[in-house]
Amino acid sequence: MKTAPGSSTAARSALSPGDQRELVKEARALLAPPARRRFLRHGMTLGGLVMLTGCSVANSDEAEHLLMKVSRFNDAVQGWLFDPDKLAPTYPATMITRPFPFNAYYSEAEAPEVDGNGFFLQVSGLVARRDIWSLEQLAALPQEEQITRHICVEGWSAIGRWGGVPFAAFLDRIGADRTARYVGFRCADDYYTSIDMATARHRQTLLTLRYDGETLPRKYGFPMKLRMPTKLGYKNPKHIVELFVTNDYPGGYWEDQGYNWFGGS
Numbered sequence: 001m002k003t004a005p006g007s008s009t010a011a012r013s014a015l016s017p018g019d020q021r022e023l024v025k026e027a028r029a030l031l032a033p034p035a036r037r038r039f040l041r042h043g044m045t046l047g048g049l050v051m052l053t054g055c056s057v058a059n060s061d062e063a064e065h066l067l068m069k070v071s072r073f074n075d076a077v078q079g080w081l082f083d084p085d086k087l088a089p090t091y092p093a094t095m096i097t098r099p100f101p102f103n104a105y106y107s108e109a110e111a112p113e114v115d116g117n118g119f120f121l122q123v124s125g126l127v128a129r130r131d132i133w134s135l136e137q138l139a140a141l142p143q144e145e146q147i148t149r150h151i152c153v154e155g156w157s158a159i160g161r162w163g164g165v166p167f168a169a170f171l172d173r174i175g176a177d178r179t180a181r182y183v184g185f186r187c188a189d190d191y192y193t194s195i196d197m198a199t200a201r202h203r204q205t206l207l208t209l210r211y212d213g214e215t216l217p218r219k220y221g222f223p224m225k226l227r228m229p230t231k232l233g234y235k236n237p238k239h240i241v242e243l244f245v246t247n248d249y250p251g252g253y254w255e256d257q258g259y260n261w262f263g264g265s
């Protein structure tokens with residue numbers, strides 16, 4: 001990937017040498033560590049990026065497009081490398097971070113207030129049973145608990161304790177198509193995200209109704225949050241009101257603004 005085509009492509013580009021360096025730096029940042037190790041051990045050049053993505057970089061629009069392609073390439077690589085049997089670390093209760101941090105695209109006071117009475121989770125898409133689920137019905141399913149580390153791309157991490165329904169068991173109950181590519185989530189705020197089916201079915205992926213032994217509080221995502229210790233914080237939707245199974249790429253709130261879609265931690 002460090003071979004000749006790079007120089008000629010770079011020479012054709014209208015981007016200044018500074019912009020070209022910036023582009024390579026951004027593309028590098030978009031590639032998660034495993035992808036970096038495997039593909040970029042020998043360095044990454046603008047020419048290499050152009051070959052990888054099949055994009056030209058004659059102007060900044062094309063450069064943007066190239067970065068998007070790099071990010072989707074990164075998604076694919078993370079998908080290939082994802083080991084469904086590998087567990088994220090768990091921790092003793094003494095290591096729980098207190099108070100556990102709140103984070104959202106707004107302040108804590110603006111967190112949505114969902115009324116649990118009369119609340120129904122909507123389920124749709126490629127499922128055998130397009131149903132609605134009350135919180136009582138969800139609470140009556142077999143529950144599990146986990147103490148895991150939440151990692152936010154903004155540069156903090158914290159250990160928390162979540163309880164709820166193993167998501168694979170829930171997907172089986174609704175008869176979700178196991179061969180479908182995505183599970184998408186719509187939230188009570190304007191948030192939305194989507195995940196790959198392999199992560200959806202991972203043993204530690206939990207549809208949480210509880211935090212630290214209590215009903216999931218408003219700030220941490222009442223009425224429910226999908227907790228995945230194998231994914232970064234922004235992939236863990238709070239205030240879920242609807243989920244759907246699909247083969248059409250649903251994107252996400254931050255993902256559509258340039259965050260990497262797979263978002264493995």
Ligand SMILES: Nc1nc2c(c(=O)[nH]1)N[C@H]1C(S)=C(S)[C@@H](COP(=O)(O)O)O[C@H]1N2
Pocket residue numbers: 100101102103104105106151152153187188189191192219220221233234235236237238239
């Ligand atoms: N509905 C919704 N879910 C969300 C967010 C949000 O703004 N709205 N922010 C995400 C981000 S970036 C993080 S780090 C975690 C924060 O979860 P916490 O408040 O439990 O720490 O929620 C994620 N899920």
Ligand SMILES: [Mo]
Pocket residue numbers: 103151152153154233234
């Ligand atoms: Mo985050």
